[in-house]
Amino acid sequence: MLVAPSILSADFGNLANEIKAICDAGCDLVHVDVMDGHFVPNMTIGPVVVEPVAKVASKPLDIHLMVENNTFFVDLFAPCKPLYISFHIESEKHPHRLIQKIRSYGIKPAIVLNPHSRPQEIEYLLEDLDMVLLMSVNPGFGGQKFIPSVVEKAKELKELINKRNPNCLIEVDGGVNDKNIEILKNAGVDIVVAGSYVFGSDDYEKAIKSLKI
Ligand SMILES: O=C(CO)[C@H](O)[C@H](O)COP(=O)(O)O
Numbered sequence: 001m002l003v004a005p006s007i008l009s010a011d012f013g014n015l016a017n018e019i020k021a022i023c024d025a026g027c028d029l030v031h032v033d034v035m036d037g038h039f040v041p042n043m044t045i046g047p048v049v050v051e052p053v054a055k056v057a058s059k060p061l062d063i064h065l066m067v068e069n070n071t072f073f074v075d076l077f078a079p080c081k082p083l084y085i086s087f088h089i090e091s092e093k094h095p096h097r098l099i100q101k102i103r104s105y106g107i108k109p110a111i112v113l114n115p116h117s118r119p120q121e122i123e124y125l126l127e128d129l130d131m132v133l134l135m136s137v138n139p140g141f142g143g144q145k146f147i148p149s150v151v152e153k154a155k156e157l158k159e160l161i162n163k164r165n166p167n168c169l170i171e172v173d174g175g176v177n178d179k180n181i182e183i184l185k186n187a188g189v190d191i192v193v194a195g196s197y198v199f200g201s202d203d204y205e206k207a208i209k210s211l212k213i
């Protein structure tokens with residue numbers, strides 16, 4: 001299992017040290033939550049913060065867009081050179097076009113599904129994707145409770161992925177901790193995002209290790 005700590009739960013007054021600490025503690029990706037105050041009822045950070053974060057991080061960035069105008073935000077964050085940019089299917093009318101745009105920057109495209117969205121909706125996009133991110137909370141805030149129906153959804157998605165594009169990874173985001181990591185692993189999940197679990201612990205290395213099963 002790969003682990004992507006979400007910096008939403010980091011101490012923003014000490015951000016550079018927090019990023020260094022999770023990278024030194026053995027994380028695989030640095031998950032960056034971008035919220036516009038429209039698609040979700042919260043706002044986070046723009047490239048003014050994410051560019052210096054990218055410079056300090058020794059691990060690749062995984063940018064999760066929770067916005068209405070995806071095209072604008074892809075252009076805005078592409079110079080940060082993340083490994084992945086993921087966008088929500090619920091806010092995008094032209095997903096194939098946006099996938100091509102993300103790829104044109106040399107960035108891996110991913111699609112995010114809210115807890116209520118069905119994996120079958122994106123079956124015909126799977127061959128063009130490097131990753132699908134399943135939300136296991138309603139997006140907008142860290143520290144929420146894990147929604148268990150994501151486990152069955154991950155299994156359904158895994159079947160579609162095996163049929164359409166076995167190279168596509170599955171990531172799960174929201175309420176992940178050492179109690180639910182095993183069922184996620186058994187459901188075929190490749191990457192977990194963990195914000196409050198990692199940054200709320202006294203020992204980042206131990207917390208990350210407990211998820212790398
Ligand atoms: O996308 C997100 C919220 O919309 C965050 O990545 C997610 O909530 C991580 O935080 P936690 O592990 O505390 O749930």
Ligand SMILES: [Co+2]
Binds near residue numbers: 006031
């Ligand atoms: Co996220």
